[in-house]
Amino acid sequence: MERRPSSVFALVLVLLAGAGAVLYLQWPQSTTARAHLLTEPQPTIVPNNVTLTIPLDIKVYETIRRVDFDLDETLARVAKVMKKEAAIASDVLCNVKFVPETVSKFSDGFDGQVNSPEEFNSLFVDSQQGGERGRIGTIPTAPKVRQVRVVWGISWCDTGTTNIAGCSDQDGYRVVVTPVSVLRAGQLWAHEVGHTKALTHREDSGAVMQSMITTQSNELNAGECSKFRRRD
Numbered sequence: 764m765e766r767r768p769s770s771v772f773a774l775v776l777v778l779l780a781g782a783g784a785v786l787y788l789q790w791p792q793s794t795t796a797r798a799h800l801l802t803e804p805q806p807t808i809v810p811n812n813v814t815l816t817i818p819l820d821i822k823v824y825e826t827i828r829r830v831d832f833d834l835d836e837t838l839a840r841v842a843k844v845m846k847k848e849a850a851i852a853s854d855v856l857c858n859v860k861f862v863p864e865t866v867s868k869f870s871d872g873f874d875g876q877v878n879s880p881e882e883f884n885s886l887f888v889d890s891q892q893g894g895e896r897g898r899i900g901t902i903p904t905a906p907k908v909r910q911v912r913v914v915w916g917i918s919w920c921d922t923g924t925t926n927i928a929g930c931s932d933q934d935g936y937r938v939v940v941t942p943v944s945v946l947r948a949g950q951l952w953a954h955e956v957g958h959t960k961a962l963t964h965r966e967d968s969g970a971v972m973q974s975m976i977t978t979q980s981n982e983l984n985a986g987e988c989s990k991f992r993r994r995d
């Protein structure tokens with residue numbers, strides 16, 4: 764009879780000690796989990812029922828006017844390219860949206876023509892969100908902001924020197940485009956941003972990633988779409 768209170772007391776002590784141990788273990792665990800969230804990559808491909816937005820920082824060369832290049836119309840055309848065309852069996856609905864975060868004019872002593880790798884690079888040196896990977900801030904999982912420059916002409920792009928409508932990083936964030944007809948502006952922008960998403964050329968008639976862009980370059984297949992929807 765005398766022992767009962769002390770054994771109950773001991774049991775309470777064990778419970779308290781147990782609770783204390785759990786609390787002690789859980790605190791550092793949750794801290795670790797939070798750090799883990801900041802450093803681990805997000806799921807690489809977003810489910811297709813969620814719209815993946817691709818933020819753009821757009822700078823248009825100062826003498827290029829709206830009659831030469833219409834951003835709203837271009838983005839509307841991009842949206843059309845991302846839709847599935849019923850007539851093309853391998854085309855898919857690619858739930859991707861280009862979203863301009865900033866739009867401004869630039870000149871900076873540039874003559875409107877990209878003629879060398881140095882001139883290409885110079886278009887991006889002052890990009891506010893540029894950095895090495897073009898991300899927003901320093902969070903590694905934040906999406907890259909694609910830096911898009913609209914210029915009058917391009918006579919240098921890695922391997923090409925003629926008939927260049929656009930030039931972009933392969934798996935990067937920098938894009939230079941020229942003010943092409945709106946009839947193929949959506950295809951051009953989808954193609955060039957596609958390169959920054961690591962898409963390569965596919966020489967099938969009607970493919971967005973065909974090296975020669977036409978008004979018919981509207982097809983993104985499932986594999987290309989999943990690369991487009993990589994969260995980077």
Ligand SMILES: [Zn+2]
Pocket residue numbers: 954958964973974
């Ligand atoms: Zn290309």
